Amino acid sequence: MTPSDAPAPTLHRAPPTPLSGALDSALAHGGAGLDRLAGLRPADRRDRFLTLLAVYDLHTAPLEAVGERVRMQHAPAVAALKGRLEGEWLAELDAHWAAAGPITSCEGPAQVVQAMRAVAARDRLPAAYRWLAKTATYAQLVHFLALEGGPDGGFDDLVALCQVGLSGSAKLELGKNYWDEMGQGDAAGVHTELHRRLVQALELPAVPRAELPVEALERTALNGLLGTNRWLQPEMIGALGLLELQAGPRCRLVLQGLERLGAPQDAYPFYVEHAEVDPVHGKDWMDKAIEPLAGERPEWGARMVKGAYWRATLNLQFFAAVMDGLVADSRAA
Numbered sequence: 001m002t003p004s005d006a007p008a009p010t011l012h013r014a015p016p017t018p019l020s021g022a023l024d025s026a027l028a029h030g031g032a033g034l035d036r037l038a039g040l041r042p043a044d045r046r047d048r049f050l051t052l053l054a055v056y057d058l059h060t061a062p063l064e065a066v067g068e069r070v071r072m073q074h075a076p077a078v079a080a081l082k083g084r085l086e087g088e089w090l091a092e093l094d095a096h097w098a099a100a101g102p103i104t105s106c107e108g109p110a111q112v113v114q115a116m117r118a119v120a121a122r123d124r125l126p127a128a129y130r131w132l133a134k135t136a137t138y139a140q141l142v143h144f145l146a147l148e149g150g151p152d153g154g155f156d157d158l159v160a161l162c163q164v165g166l167s168g169s170a171k172l173e174l175g176k177n178y179w180d181e182m183g184q185g186d187a188a189g190v191h192t193e194l195h196r197r198l199v200q201a202l203e204l205p206a207v208p209r210a211e212l213p214v215e216a217l218e219r220t221a222l223n224g225l226l227g228t229n230r231w232l233q234p235e236m237i238g239a240l241g242l243l244e245l246q247a248g249p250r251c252r253l254v255l256q257g258l259e260r261l262g263a264p265q266d267a268y269p270f271y272v273e274h275a276e277v278d279p280v281h282g283k284d285w286m287d288k289a290i291e292p293l294a295g296e297r298p299e300w301g302a303r304m305v306k307g308a309y310w311r312a313t314l315n316l317q318f319f320a321a322v323m324d325g326l327v328a329d330s331r332a333a
Contacts, residue, residue, distance in 0.1 A: 018043050020050035023081070027054070027069040034077035048085055049217035050209060055082045056224025060157060086225060096313055097306050104302060112294040112301040113286050116238065119308045120245035120282075125253065128319035131327075133256035140326045141257050146204040147216055147322050154223055155243065156181040156191065161227050162236050168296075170237075173288035177244075177281055194270035201266035215321040219314045226307065234293075234300040235307030241290055242308035245282035246315075251275040 019042045026033040042048035057066050058073040072078055097104060103115040132141055156178060163174040183189025198204070209217065226236035251274040258267050294301040 019047050020054060023051055023054055023078075027058075027072055030068070031072050031075055031077075034072070034075055037077055037081050042085065046214045046217065048089070049214065049221045052082070052085055052089075052221050052224060053209065053217060056221065056228060059228045060224065082228075086229070089221075089225070093310050097309055100309055103305055103309070106302050106305055107298070108301070109291045109294040112305060113291050115302075115305040116241060116286060116290055116308055117245070119305060119312050120242055122312060123316055124246055124249055126250070126316060126319045128323040129250045129253040131323055133253040133260070136257060136261075136326075138261045138263075141261060141263075142202050142204060143326060144322055145198075145202065145254070146207055147212065155240070158223060158227055158236070158240060162233065162240060164230075165233070166293075169292045170289040173284055177285070180277060180281070189273075191270070191273065194273060197266045198270040201264040213318075213321050213325065215314070215318040219318040222310060222314055232307070234297075234303035235310065237289060237293065237300075238304030238307030238309075239311035241282070241285040241304070242311045244278050244285045246312075247274050248276075248279040248282065251278070 019037065019040045022033065022037055022040055026037065042051060055078060058070055058078070063070060103118055106112050106115040128144070132144060136144065159174050159178050159181065163171050163178070166174065179185075181191050183191070183193070187193065222239070226232050226239055251271040254271045255268065255275060258271070290304055294304065
């Protein structure tokens with residue numbers, strides 16, 4: 001079966017929701033109606049994250065994608081809406097963190113690194129990736145990877161934002177990491193180019209936001225939360241470090257699935273690169289960014305671990321939801 005023959009998963013388009021729909025309309029009309037958003041509440045979690053993602057687009061999406069809407073990036077009504085929704089979400093994330101056990105009170109560089117590694121070890125090989133390696137059909141693998149977007153979607157922009165204001169070993173490590181994302185100056189090796197080849201080889205479908213599961217929306221929104229709030233820089237450093245620690249083993253399982261199912265050769269380089277390089281990046285991120293920062297800025301220690309915990313928790317929720325949905329679709333077919 002080729003990717004184009006593969007049946008699409010059942011992705012249900014949700015009806016327009018009050019807050020995200022109102023924001024979209026206001027942005028489309030040059031800001032008219034933005035003040036009315038103050039009286040609107042999200043209809044549900046989907047509405048919350050669709051709204052936040054539209055706001056984050058104003059900060060980080062390509063200008064050709066957002067067009068004139070970008071002029072509303074710092075409109076007072078948009079800033080107030082962003083702060084209100086993020087405040088409620090952060091309270092939920094902090095409640096999860098409060099129940100995380102001893103890692104919440106880690107102190108000192110050694111304990112912080114140990115806690116980071118403990119978070120990374122938790123479900124390092126999630127059931128979803130073992131399923132991809134051993135059981136998933138070609139169609140299921142294609143649609144899982146379309147929703148996954150790679151182990152570190154948008155990582156290049158995130159690491160560039162994350163290094164702002166750092167110095168010393170941590171800044172150098174994040175700069176080195178970014179240079180690797182850029183293929184060390186070779187356009188063909190840029191990670192986004194490798195992912196583009198993967199998309200073409202497998203004919204990965206582009207799934208509109210309106211059809212994504214809410215777990216996918218929240219997972220993506222965390223990037224926007226961390227990338228648009230300077231005060232969350234410690235959490236962002238931890239979240240990105242967590243991705244580097246976990247990506248290698250997971251990518252090796254994806255490669256097993258690609259090989260088992262006879263995927264085209266251009267599907268391999270993206271995951272080969274991450275399987276080989278990310279374990280080194282993960283160690284270096286711990287040794288050259290997390291550990292020195294925990295020593296220089298003790299108040300950042302547990303916060304970096306908290307960011308890693310947030311990232312791990314949302315990733316696991318996403319992986320489980322997508323796998324369960326694809327398996328359920330195959331049983332219903």
